[in-house]
Amino acid sequence: MTTEVVWSRLGVATSWPARPSANVARRRSRTDDHPRRPVTSTTSTPTTGSPAARRARAIEAARGVVESHPPTTTPRREFLEACFDAGLAWVHFPEGLGGLGAEPGVQAAVDEILQGAGGPIPFWLNPMGYGMAAPTVLHHGSAELSERLLRPLYVCDELWCQLFSEPGAGSDLAGLATRAEKVGDEWVVSGQKVWTSSAHLARWALLLARTDPDQPKHRGLTYFVLDMHAPGVEVRPLRQMTGEAEFNEVHLTEARIPDSHRLGEVGEGWRVAMTTLMNERSAIGGGSSVRGSGSIGSALRLWRARPDLHTPELRARLVELFARADAARLTGDRFRVEQGDRPAGAEGSIGKLTGAELNQEVYEFCLDLLGPDAALYSGYGPDGPDAEAAEDYGRLFLRSRANTIEGGTSEVLRNILGERLLGLPGDVRVDTGKPWRDVPRG
Ligand SMILES: Cc1cc2nc3c(=O)[nH]c(=O)nc-3n(C[C@H](O)[C@H](O)[C@H](O)COP(=O)(O)OP(=O)(O)OC[C@H]3O[C@@H](n4cnc5c(N)ncnc54)[C@H](O)[C@@H]3O)c2cc1C
Structure with a gap:
């Protein structure tokens, strides 16, 4: 499987975390290959200059990386190394640890440049690593642990679960x-x-x-x-x-x-787990900053490829789905900007909840368009679809059913939003204050 196909499988065919490339994972850990830039701070608090200056610096760095390492022709690992070293992995992380000490909202502008030029969406290459482990290790681990773990995580030498x-x-x-x-x-x-x-x-x-x-x-x-x-x-x-x-x-x-x-x-541990879970939901629900990418991009490609199957009813559905996907994309961007340097909170659950349900509807649309052809996908097996079957709509439809379960079910996310953002009465809790060993368990 070529790198491009892996990228398209992971980054374009679905807006959801997919199985990371086995090739990436099988590669032995190459931690010792990683030359390190000095770490200037171990907090993610913005460092020097004004927010505007930090933003300008990050954007300039992104343009520089795209020019020196064009993502469509540079081997993926090399491209990711260049991004990490330029502080573009997580712009709000400290310098030397994949960041520039900028505000988290700047990441959307940086991603637009990197991904707009054909770069991968790092979250999909190492979902548990990029979206969850990195912020948790940075905020709650020692400086030595961050230095040891973050670079191999970002360049996908070491995957996480x-x-x-x-x-x-x-x-x-x-x-x-x-x-x-x-x-x-x-x-x-x-x-x-x-x-x-x-x-x-x-x-x-x-x-x-x-x-x-x-x-x-x-x-x-x-x-x-x-x-x-x-x-x-x-x-x-x-x-x-x-x-x-x-x-x-x-x-x-x-x-x-x-x-x-x-x-x-x-x-x-529960407090630390909240860092992971809030970042997980923000990362899953945050989506891409690039218009028409993710699952809706996949549906648009199918629509263009099969004019013989168009009907006015399907056209109206696609337009509505596109409008919702774009509203979700812009909401994600706005959320990242408004978040400033605050840690991810319950708001991140909004994108996860709406994105999961939208994703399912998009693939339902694809199946309705394709009809019985959707059942004929070639990759049904333990190793998943082959390279030619990267956009297997039958598989993507089935996979999307998990979106409303993984990373917190939609029912649980509605509870969180109701309680923490809307101030509604709390869920029934019968074990509050009881020692864990006295709580009956199934
Ligand atoms: C594709 C996929 C990948 C996953 N990957 C990971 C992973 O890498 N690591 C990991 O640790 N876990 C992972 N999970 C597990 C996932 O986090 C859990 O499945 C999820 O949290 C739900 O837990 P459960 O399956 O035990 O269901 P249960 O908690 O038993 O829920 C059963 C049903 O009851 C509902 N329910 C439960 N409590 C309430 C409540 N208080 N109010 C209203 N409704 C409620 C739920 O919404 C659900 O419909 C993954 C799941 C999937 C599907």
Whole structure:
């Protein structure tokens, strides 16, 4: 599979996180290849100059990278390295760690230049890494950990996964049962996780585990970075209705984690997890700054390719979907600008909620346009679609059904928006204040 096809599979055919390229993941970790720029600060607070000056500097840097490393002809890793070194990976991160100390809203303008020139959307190359692990490690890990992990994450030498959900803890994540116990300078972890996307490809995992069962459920958790290659980590694939095995069960049997890989204080795991989850929803729902990209771009290509199937009713539906997709894109851009240097909050759930439902409607439209032809897709199997089948609408339709579950179900997101943004009465909670070990579990 060529790089271009991988990019189109990951970055254009769907506006949702897709399975990262196995080629990327199979490549051995090349951390030692990474020349480092000096880190000037370990906070993401804007550094010198005015916001306008920082914005101008970032835009100039993006134009410079596109000129020196044209994304359509430069090998992907080289292009990503150039972006990281120019501080364009996450513009609000500190210099030397993939950022320029600019306001987060500047990222939209930078992405428009990089992606407008044909560059990849980094989120889709390493979704758990780019959108979730990076901000969590930066905000809650040591400076050494950020220096060690961020560059290989961004250039996709090291993929990430998220070990949160368990058979008995999905929406009720704080009820999780995986145990971590301190032994000397290490933590010993045992338990089972499930639905872990990309665990079979990942080098590192974000892990939430219970360290004190006598505390109420939200208070007895601690957050770690787990080496997926460590002894005691076993990954078993789960097959989806698309035929692929994008996610897994992960069994942890006395896996060991050095205390230096703890993010945040002991017992503060829930607070750290909020950084991950709010960034996850903002990242998934944030979409692309490029008009007509993502799933709606995919639908437009299909529409142009099949004039024989046009009807006035389908045309009206496509126009409405396009208007909604563009409104969502502009809302995402506005959200990023208004966010300033505030951490991601509950507002990020708006884009995730509306984007998931829109994505499903877009692929329903594609299926209605194609009719029975949509059932004939060629990539039904564990390795997913082949290169020619990058825009397999039957597969994309089936995959989009997961969008309203992954990263928080739509029902749970409506609860969050109702409670935190609209001030509506809270959900019923019967276990508040009870020690976790006394809460009945299924
Ligand atoms: C494609 C995909 C990828 C995923 N990747 C990962 C991953 O990488 N890492 C990871 O940790 N997890 C992952 N997940 C798991 C995902 O986060 C959970 O599936 C999700 O949080 C829901 O949990 P659950 O499946 O246990 O459903 P449950 O929590 O059992 O929910 C069942 C139903 O009840 C509803 N419900 C539950 N509580 C409430 C409530 N309070 N109010 C109203 N309705 C409610 C839900 O909306 C849902 O419809 C993934 C899931 C999918 C589908």
